[in-house]
Amino acid sequence: MGEGRKAFSPLGRVVKMSLFNLNSALVLGAGESGIAAAKLLRAGGLEVTVYDQMRPEEARGAQERLQGLGAKWVLGPDAPHPGYFFDLWIVSPGVPLTAMGAPEAFRSQIPVLGELELAARVVNLPVVAVTGTNGKTTVAGLAAHILAQVGRRPFLGGNIGNPYANCALELQADPGRYDCAVLEVSSFQLETVSKFRAKGAAILNVTPDHLDRHGDFLSYFHGKWRIFQNQDATDWAILNDDEYLLVHKSHKARRFGFSLKEAPAHGGYVHRKGAKETLKIIVDGKEAASVPWEEFALKGRHNQGNVLAAVGLALSLGADPRKALEAARDFSVDDHRLQLIGEFDGVSYYDDSKATNPGATIAALDNFKDKSVVLIAGGRDKGLDYGALLAPVTAKARHLILLGEAARTIARDLQGFAPITFVPSMRDAAVLASVVAKKGDVALLSPACASFDMFANYKERGLAFQKEVRRVFANPESRAGAEPEGRAAAPRPAAPKKRRASAARGGEKG
Numbered sequence: 001m002g003e004g005r006k007a008f009s010p011l012g013r014v015v016k017m018s019l020f021n022l023n024s025a026l027v028l029g030a031g032e033s034g035i036a037a038a039k040l041l042r043a044g045g046l047e048v049t050v051y052d053q054m055r056p057e058e059a060r061g062a063q064e065r066l067q068g069l070g071a072k073w074v075l076g077p078d079a080p081h082p083g084y085f086f087d088l089w090i091v092s093p094g095v096p097l098t099a100m101g102a103p104e105a106f107r108s109q110i111p112v113l114g115e116l117e118l119a120a121r122v123v124n125l126p127v128v129a130v131t132g133t134n135g136k137t138t139v140a141g142l143a144a145h146i147l148a149q150v151g152r153r154p155f156l157g158g159n160i161g162n163p164y165a166n167c168a169l170e171l172q173a174d175p176g177r178y179d180c181a182v183l184e185v186s187s188f189q190l191e192t193v194s195k196f197r198a199k200g201a202a203i204l205n206v207t208p209d210h211l212d213r214h215g216d217f218l219s220y221f222h223g224k225w226r227i228f229q230n231q232d233a234t235d236w237a238i239l240n241d242d243e244y245l246l247v248h249k250s251h252k253a254r255r256f257g258f259s260l261k262e263a264p265a266h267g268g269y270v271h272r273k274g275a276k277e278t279l280k281i282i283v284d285g286k287e288a289a290s291v292p293w294e295e296f297a298l299k300g301r302h303n304q305g306n307v308l309a310a311v312g313l314a315l316s317l318g319a320d321p322r323k324a325l326e327a328a329r330d331f332s333v334d335d336h337r338l339q340l341i342g343e344f345d346g347v348s349y350y351d352d353s354k355a356t357n358p359g360a361t362i363a364a365l366d367n368f369k370d371k372s373v374v375l376i377a378g379g380r381d382k383g384l385d386y387g388a389l390l391a392p393v394t395a396k397a398r399h400l401i402l403l404g405e406a407a408r409t410i411a412r413d414l415q416g417f418a419p420i421t422f423v424p425s426m427r428d429a430a431v432l433a434s435v436v437a438k439k440g441d442v443a444l445l446s447p448a449c450a451s452f453d454m455f456a457n458y459k460e461r462g463l464a465f466q467k468e469v470r471r472v473f474a475n476p477e478s479r480a481g482a483e484p485e486g487r488a489a490a491p492r493p494a495a496p497k498k499r500r501a502s503a504a505r506g507g508e509k510g
């Protein structure tokens with residue numbers, strides 16, 4: 001048996017004999033991870049039914065993807081529940097544990113797993129995992145990049161849009177394809193883990209987000225901590241030393257701390273001398289690697305922490321510290337994360353549409369000078385407190401342009417600390433930004449909210465902003481008559497798109 005073969009336990013045997021001796025499974029949610037779970041369960045020989053109350057057009061897409069699998073499906077806005085007579089339930093992360101009959105399944109002692117847990121019981125690779133309110137995708141991508149550069153064959157997936165179940169399926173076809181896995185893990189996925197264990201697990205930060213689903217901040221925080229629950233002293237817990245909440249809670253694994261301020265005994269930090277910043281890795285109290293920040297393609301202070309965390313993840317799998325830190329230099333992030341669109345009339349326009357909670361917006365503002373930012377924010381309210389934006393907005397924002405459903409709520413929390421104007425559309429936001437921004441300023445779309453009130457997802461929102469900014473400067477006359485005086489005007493967001501409990505939404509995740 002080759003090295004790679006060990007990576008995949010023959011699914012039929014695992015599921016049939018050692019997991020639960022099961023015959024049938026119900027998959028709740030026909031999004032990415034539901035479909036991947038259905039495929040995996042079918043590969044294991046189970047009878048599978050997929051259930052989702054998704055919109056008709058989404059249901060058609062899911063149906064096409066399920067065709068030929070031999071699975072049954074019950075899809076559509078009024079689809080009746082397929083009942084409780086299944087040996088195993090798989091709940092997609094997009095489905096609240098309070099929906100689609102899941103509470104009844106729990107009460108009836110039916111095994112209920114998430115797709116991540118299911119895949120983790122099948123795939124036998126060393127895993128590193130990252131969670132946090134912000135930076136998960138960046139750090140997971142970076143850790144996989146580093147591992148690949150140091151000669152490993154990482155699977156990159158999880159919450160990123162490539163479910164871990166896909167790893168099992170790919171290994172079945174090509175057993176040597178991966179020798180480790182880097183998983184982005186959301187708080188929703190962590191709700192349904194029980195045996196999942198990572199060799200290195202990171203929590204980057206925890207600030208309020210998704211409280212509409214988690215109820216309160218403490219449950220959200222404790223939910224994230226479950227990433228460490230099955231680790232022991234031979235594993236690594238990679239934690240942000242600058243976050244009070246992440247310093248004091250206990251865990252069994254060895255701590256790799258990262259900080260933008262102070263050197264940890266074992267971890268990474270940013271050394272500052274004058275204007276020069278250098279990322280350093282300390283292993284067992286000794287400096288093991290050092291690279292000047294200017295050599296990294298990533299920009300933004302928050303990305304310094306992201307690099308250190310990703311290096312920690314790679315080190316937990318045995319990577320050499322110097323090679324790992326150097327390998328991070330040429331990595332850059334995908335669009336809509338503090339992405340510079342361009343400079344127009346001396347103003348730098350940034351698209352940070354991926355900032356879907358106040359923590360990410362604060363991180364973005366942190367990179368700019370006082371009173372230099374025209375901030376465009378607002379969108380679908382997730383029940384968050386925008387008060388955390390008060391200090392950075394007061395210090396950094398020249399003007400606040402608010403749109404979407406949350407506009408009034410944000411204004412209520414920040415009223416009086418920066419001039420505020422409500423706008424009904426992204427077009428108006430771009431036009432107004434071009435009017436109020438002064439030479440040398442930054443115009444920043446960093447919404448602190450989800451996008452679903454006016455857009456399909458954060459990408460569409462970011463692209464709309466980019467298009468409107470370019471349109472303004474291609475047609476300067478479009479600015480005629482635009483005034484910030486409409487600041488008392490009530491926002492007129494587009495009618496919210498009605499959503500049912502469905503796992504098919506794209507992009508913005510826990």
Ligand code: ADP
Nearest residue numbers: 133134135136137138302337338354355360363
């Ligand atoms: P996630 O996958 O957790 O949503 P991303 O890497 O996609 O994280 O980044 C989401 C948003 O958060 C972007 O606006 C990005 O600029 C910002 N961000 C990235 N890393 C951090 C961090 N460590 N702290 C705060 N904000 C961050």
